[in-house]
Amino acid sequence: MAEPLLEIKGIGKSYRLVHGHAHEYKRLSESLVNVFTHPIRTAKDVRKTKERFWALRDVNLSIYKGEAIGIIGANGAGKSTLLKILSQVTRPTEGEVLIRGRVGSLLEVGTGFHPELTGMENIYLNGSILGMKRTEIDRKFDDIVKFSEVEKFLDTPVKRYSSGMYVRLAFAIAAHLEPEILIVDEVLAVGDAQFQKKCLGKMKDVSERGRTVLYVSHNMKTVEALCDRTVLLEQGRIAKVGPTSEVTQYYLGMGGGQGEIFRITSPVLKWVGLINRGELNDNTPDQDLEFIIEMQAGSDDLHRLQMDLYLYNDKDVMVLEAREKYLDDGFDMKPGERIRIKVVFKSPKLAPGRYHMSVKVGTLFTYIWVERLDACNIIGKAYFGNALFFENVRSTVIPEYSMTVDKRE
């Protein structure tokens, strides 16, 4: 067999923990004051700093030309960390990676887009940030515009774009990157269904033309459609590698994707958390489903934040969504401020089962996605009255219905 395009040898990545928290930035003045006022405590802190949290460990993998590899796993399993190392955004703590070819990575759509610049200007800026040469962008310009379907708005600043147009343009640029190795992190989670299909088609096209694709996703369907081989990560280690269907079935079988009440940190917000888990036990058909999301701002003023919330059933089909427009122009947060947002779905009439949710918080241009949060468990006794029966429910919603003999001739 030919030499692998990508050789990952014993990669590990650890973060320092201070007081049980991941390392955060400090204030110089604070650090200096601490040294003088509490010399002993500061020295202790330094020692405590040695405490490490391994986000990724002992990862070995060889990837060959033309392969499409899926990477799956729960939140915090190390998927993003692995992609970040391969994209050279962050460095590993141990191990090494050999790369034979040009790597193009898409950890986010529209990286570096500037709201004030026009669509055309952003094509050049973003293309160049993603690693394209100017002549290359010139050559592909028409294709990019055509793919994005925003021909008429090329001279409009992208701040006036709808989020759909914005995402389409961003993906169109990325789709025309032609690296030997393409790394994609769930960019398909955005955009409408039709456009997602188009994106998936484009990625399949890329891999069929002999390029290598690494694709991280929570959506087993797209992984199965696109990838030949899949890697399952669990707590920073490779739990299973093999043909995609085998690995995804194993993952779903072990209850994959079961999240927990989450708390994540990001540059935009200090943290975001789901406060209540919607439990509808023994519910009546018209009971409301309520979620409370709490978040705290970091050190910056945040303006016009928007939040989207999506609820999926255990087959990864989206069943409910709460979109930004219900918050009008969004909400503002002062540094350090903590707020709660309540989302109420009025008598959603969902079928019994486990549900997980994704939350997107941020502005149009920088946001965080939190996914696969164990959102609620609906026990649907009240709908049927017969526990035996609801095991066989296959629909996603169950409106109140009646079934009677109407006519007999």
Next chain:
Amino acid sequence: MAETKIKVIRPRSSRLDLGLNEIWEYRELLYFLVWKDVKIRYKQSVVGAAWAVIQPLFTMAIFTFLFGETGIVNVDTGGIPYPIFSYTGLVLWTYFSNSVNHGSNSLIANASLVTKVYFPRALIPLSACVAGLLDLAIASIILVVMMFFFPVSITVVIVLFLVPVIMAFVLAAGMAFWLSAVNVRYRDVVFLVPFFIQLLLFASPILYATIPPSWEWTLYINPLAGIMLLQRGVYLGTVVDWTIVGCSLVITIVLFVVGLYYFRQYERDFADVI
């Protein structure tokens, strides 16, 4: 495949490598980053290009009021009219000040780029320093225009006008590398920088020509001093103390190399901390 370049990702490289080759490789991206900076600034500001001139011109007006011939305190400029005397230095100081300020803030301002794509991070503070050159060029044109109105003699040395600019650029870039990297870890550095640069304005021979002999040693350790002397020498034909310029050149290069080296050491940790 014809030639396959193998890239190796390792925990930390111990080599003393400033990564200048890579910066050169990514020069097109540098161009686009600069182009973005310039474009956005002009789109978002009403006065546009005028802003480049307003800053040094107003500063000049205030200091002429304070230190000019009819000012509150008369400063000896060796016969050069005070407005053009101070403006010559202020043009370059404004460039330096803006570049270091924007540069040290640049990584934080571009956090989304730092955490999402790879390219030599040094391009970010560097682009801030390059973008400022346009304003400097505009302000320098005003300087040349002023030279026709004031009784100053233009000499052939003016062809060397790029020399102090290059030195100021290298110094600003070195400072921006270092301060932007520190700023990722210690966010309050950003509040210290403007204050520190303001001090440099008074510590350098920009608003005055001579200082008491007991303080002359400061000119040797302040890299901006030599650059300012050179700037004035080029435009106004004043006598240049070459020892001071030599010291400035050495310190400038050292600060650039050390700044970039420090930056490179932490470059790949930025995404984890920012």
